[in-house]
Amino acid sequence: LPLLEMDNATVSTAAETFHEINSGPIGFSIATIGLLGNIFSIIIWSRISSRRKKGDGVGDQTPACAMYFSAMAIIDSGLLISFLLSDSLPTLVPSLKRTLVYAQLFSYLIYPLFYFFVFSSIWIVAAVTVHRFLLVIHGKAFTIRKNLLSVIIINIIGFIVQIPQFFAYRPVFIPESNTTDGYWTFTRSDFANTKIFVDYLFWLHCIFIVLVPWFLIAILNILLLHTVLRKTNTVITSLCDRDKVSRLSRNRRMTITLLTVTISFLVLLAWQCVAQCFWQLGYHKDDTDKTTWNIVNASFAFAKLGIVINSSINCLLYYVSGPIFRKEVAKFLGLDKRKKTTDTQPSQTASTEVSGTTSWYTE
Helix, strand or coil: CHHHHHHHHHHHHHHHHHHHHHHHHHHHHHHHHHHHHHHHHHHHHHHHHHCCCCCCCCCCCHHHHHHHHHHHHHHHHHHHHHHHHHHHHHHHCHHHHHCHHHHHHHHHHHHHHHHHHHHHHHHHHHHHHHHHHHHHHHCCCCCHHHHHHHHHHHHHHHHHHCHHHHHCEEEEEEECCCCCCEEEEEEECCHHHCHHHHHHHHHHHHHHHHHHHHHHHHHHHHHHHHHHHHCCCHHHHHCCCCCHHHHHHHHHHHHHHHHHHHHHHHHHHHHHHHHHHHHHCCCCCCCCCCHHHHHHHHHHHHHCHHHHHHHHCHHHHHHHHCHHHHHHHHHHHCHHHHHHHHHHHHHHHHHHHHHHHHHHHHC
């Protein structure tokens, strides 16, 4: 029994250490780099979405899809900023949690907004997947305005369902022993400890925010991947009278980019989905033997980085899998001009030589 208790204490300490490391230096580094990548993605996708070629109509869905990716980068940036404020900074600067200003900001703003961005980040991936599915499978095209409306609706719903989260924490003053001095911090409210709120968290975060969109995206991705691999894109029937080869190629490339992003999303969110559900339910947390809870707590310490990593690596995924994104990056950085200059020099030299040879023969 003493050995078991010592092992439990060791695992518990290790779990807290994992939380501190992953929320502190590791989480801070990932989120900061991801934030810079998202800002760059916003710039590139905004340039693509604003460039509408004449005569494209609704056949080329690249601008509409680019708008989704821009919105995704903005929402992911909000999520990363919220993570930095709620997890990284308090871990790196512990004294921050002992101030009244931070206690108020965390309770009434940072904490609820973090989960608002989590909701929007996940469901916007589901929305762009549905958009791509309807285009590729059913030939249904959407305008940028309709896609923007979808993004607005997602954010409105996300805010409404998160309203109870604004009452989950409250600032509290902790007096120090035998003195009138003390410090401010935050603690869970009485409302947050009620069964109805615990059930609300489970159904909202584990089912509605994570599980439902995860399975939706997984199923649609399987159908999209099957269609792309077999090259049976039915959009060709709706583009038979308008540059169908060029548009079909661009739509297919954007579909591959989306598949890369969403498959990464599915992998990173799978572990977090399971670990977070057990952690939020406090699985065996009240048991005398804390072995199971310590394992759950340690697993969640790593799994909680899933959504942070997912929100940080999209810029890299866009560049690796998206020729349209890479081409726009080259234009933005001026690399395409250098390439054109390099390519035209040999052709000009060859043209001069041909001209000289022609003169010689003429003489």
